[in-house]
Amino acid sequence: MSAVLPEHPEFLWRNPDPRRSYEVVIVGGGGHGLATAYYLARNHGITNVAVLERGWLAGGNMARNTTIIRSNYLWDESAAIYEHALKQWEALPEELDYDFLFSQRGVLNLAHTPQDVREGVRRVNANQLNGVDAEWLNPDQVKEFCPIVDISPGVRYPVLGATLQPRAGIAKHDHVAWAFARTADEHGIDLIQDCEVTGFLRDGDKILGVQTTRGPIMADRIGLAAAGHTSVLAGLAGLRLPLQSHPLQALVSELLEPVHPCVVMSNHVHVYVSQAHKGELVMGAGVDPYNSYAQRGSVHVIERQMAAALELFPIFARAHVIRTWGGIVDVTPDASPIIGATPLANLFVNCGWGTGGFKATPASGWVYAHTLATGRAHPLNEPFALERFTTGALIDEHGAAAVAH
């Protein structure tokens, strides 16, 4: 018999009609929007809040990601916010009273070239000095930690080592979103589905509210949290953001008896894999290179990723892909998010999380709630302001340690 998932609560949320005005309106009911709503209530006592979602709650990237959670980022600014998130993850199942299968099974980032090794060692050293758990493993230690990885020297790109973050892992994405949503709803926050924002109500450079498919809604402050569609939404307000939207695909196998104990990521043999609680292998790789808003990708990207998977894990040859899908990710020039004010008064953005924002969900909510409540950035999101593209103070995780997700 198979592993049984924990049962969901009897009640999740009301389905209210939108009111005419709110103190804060959050556009986008993904993980980040829902977490923001929760922290507005929890940390700031603000509950006169609506989350507007054009489809079903958490049906965007929140429902599509491969749920990797880690905080072993290179730069101080990134490490700080992702590590804050990881600490939150560690407390949230109890705080939200929801078993969302957070599993700290460890994440390996494999190195296949001398340059990969240099980058890995550099990141491990930086992580340790930043107080983020990190280890460098040699190939034998990699094999010990994840016995199914092929470390033989004869393969095309042999494994030369790996970074390991033991506290990193995975969680069940839908359950996470529902946990935030349920508690936000309990606080009286309105989660409004089938409500697409189609325009902004404004007075010059001041935003007063939003136009939606369910009528106009006024708000003192408006926070966008629309992930891949942020540029479209911001475009409605006449804002051009430094974002490129790309499809990012992922897939699952059939249910399998446990074979894969941790999370393995490789950038050089490009694929990353974990085995979810139910038993399916969950894997992904890089974005489809073209820009798109259609939530689907090309088959050759999947083929490439399966070839990579078999290089690393020959044992997967007879597993089957049973479902592939795509989400639209919003990528900034430096692959770091944008969180903060915009040139328009009362309008704030939280976007650019690209291929890796799931892991940040709690911290993103924490700092965005702070920003929306006070009108000012939290110290953790100060470096992630939109201005950095003008000043040049980029936080380039792309180039530095080309690790995505």
Next chain:
Amino acid sequence: MTAHRLPNGGRVDRAAPVRFTYDGKRYTGLRGDTLASALIANGVLEVAPSSYRGRPRGIVTAGVDEPNALVLVDGSLLPATTLELHDGLSATGRSGVGRLTDSTDSVRHDKRYVHCDVLVVGGGPAGLAAAQAAGRTGARTILADERTELGGTLLATKGFDLSWPGLAEFPETRVLSRTTAVGYYDQNYVVLAQRNTLWHVRAKRVVLATGAHERPLVFADNDRPGVMLASAVREYVNRYAVAPGQNVVLATTNDSAYQVALDLIAAGITVSAIVDSRPEPPAALVNQVGVEVITGSAVTGTEGRHRVSAVHIGPDRSIPCDLLAVSGGWNPAVHMFSQAQGRVRYEERIAAFVPDTCPQDLEVVGAANATYELAACLAEGAAAGARAAHLAGFGGGTAPELPPVPAESDSAHRPVWMVEGDETLQFIDLQRDSTVADIRRATGAGLRSVEHVKRYTTVGTGLDQGRTGGVPAIGVIAELLGASSPGEVGTTTYRPPYTPVSFALLAGRDRGELHDPIRRTAMHSWHVAHGAVFEDVGQWKRPHHYPRAGEDAQAAVLRECTAARTGLAMMDASTLGKIEVQGPDAGEFLNRMYTNAFAKLAIGSCRYGMLCRADGMVFDDGVVLRLAEDRYLTTTTTGNAAAVLDWFEEWQQTEWPELRVRFTSVTEQWATIAVVGPGSRAALTPLLPDLDLSAAAFGFMTFRDTVLCNGVPARVARVSFSGELAFEINVATWHGLSTWELVANTGATPYGTETMHVLRAEKGFVIVGQDTDGTVTPQDLGMDWIVSKRKDFVGRRSFSRPDTARPDRRQLVGLLPVDPDDLLPEGAQLVAGGVPLTPPVPMLGHVTSSYRSAALGRTFALALVAGGRDLIGRELLAPLGNRVITATVTEPIFYDPEGTRRDG
């Protein structure tokens, strides 16, 4: 013959017994059987128990939609209902969970890429008619069908001549059996899985004739072995000549079950009753079957344990039976259509989601289009096939004549989504063990979207991806939410693949050596013969060092370095990227791309250049040669050659299309040998008889086209990446090996990438990608001199941003460990002396390159350090867990700072 094999009929070969093992027991079936039909022939209907609740389960379907009968064969989890029986087959029943084993898979998987005019998916009556109509016009037609034989439902229809389309007569028509269309992408790009071959088909027109899947009915204990889809019962009886039961009750919401009853009766099987949800089923059908029809009723439960023994119709009526055949209506197989971005709409009359509009060049015909009567299917298929061919440029668009077929009826359906009874036993998704009670709980929790309910209950997430349970779940949700119809609830999204596809098939041949093509230089065999240890640089194999007997890597590198600095050494530099830039505007183009200027570079001269991204960060570097007024040869780093070519193309094509300039990669056309060391001039003099190699005649950063002593034309450049006197000999790749051998015969010591790295680091030359990481400007590297102040270039604007002018940016410096024997690890972080080493520790930078130097007789390193140039002379710490290395910050140049050695 077993008792369960019917005495005659079927498309099995009674003369060809096939032996197989299931769950360790031996059985015999016939050629033409599936594992499922062979098991039924042996009286085995029960399969592995359910995954979560451990309930007994039986074979439910005869096709790809099977939720229960999953088996493990050679490490693959497959439905027994589609698994062709073959001698020696050994299968183990599994409760929906596979098990991977480490045995190597010896099967080779491959890809085919084809174009066609008309692709027909599905070889049932509609698809056959379409393929015939298209094929006979001469259009390149492909007919793909997932089964072993063409015919679709006709295989289970008695007395139909399947040879009628005569597809074999059309030379441009290709029939692919055992081939499932699994993915439908944009622009009619369809992916077909055929055993070990994955076909990528680009079709001008597509005709989808994918048929329909029968729906089960939802009632208490509907999961008991012996509850089977009516169409599956018919297929087992007619196609495989096996009897899944002897005493059958049929439960239906539509006309199709009546034909099943007739076929069962004809096969000598008892049909006790038909339970029809409709108050007034067509009288003609009722009269024709001649068995009791219980109208306006539904089955509400079953009895039995490992096998159905009776069915309940409400509280009062119970009918004994050993098989309950159910038809809850039909779902057109809209999966491919939906993947093609087609929209479906709900059709009340037949209670099903049917194809509506689609942006791609396709048509849907037959049961997939909710056309269920045979004559209509044939006509629709033929018309669509002829039309598709015509639109693709073949034939006049008229459909051929069709074989006559008996009339069939398809009167209105009456769906039954919910009946009374214990909802915890009313199964919706057999694989996930989810029930009506689970759905009620989900809607009670506030969920309104089918996607939410799917995730809450996990309905539709099993191996069959909701092919059986999906629409019944939507029906139940609609009833529970009081929606006007399932159409109001809508479906979940259909995603590729349609049926599971093995990882190995998707990977194809891109495994092992072919995973990424290995690139080797013309001199590779020499390197191998001389014991080189290789490293991967991009796709290339490059010699890292050439150890001699008894030498470790360190010793070899020190020896190679010494040779280069004091004598004569040579390196294979062929892997550097080489791009010819040609056209009247070549100089202007390079001026706009590189930070420094090239338009005025003299013909015959070389210049080192640097490329930045738009953000002003270093992207690549290399030497550029001016070959002619309108012709340059640029070199790139080995790993970045393709990226630089793309970069050039992108700017030229998207930003400056008016510039008359073209790019050609010539990396593979040239073999390059760097001949290095104070002895290089003397050694090369006899090899280059036509050249005066003196510094006066052949200046640094110039090149000459000449002919080697062996008659091979060569381009010789005076460039140096080591600071030593050096000549770079470029010859056509054909002559690479012989030229290398010619140079090697002078006694030059071959050296690898590691020695090259040490030599250049001693001189403070950076390696892009090692000493830079996408966050470093040329100024950070102390290379302000390479950034032109007079012209515009990509990245220039970024240098005026406040952050790029910050004084405390990370700058390139040198490091000398206080203990000259301590080797700093590359990637070590650097902190100021005196800071407490408890996290978070403020970091100043990191070590980018670190080596032992033969010339210096000690270790040294390069590093990027915040405000580093102001720290020269100070000490920094590298905390390394259990130890700390102290090093002094220096200028990033350690050897011959005056550059006295380059002219020899």
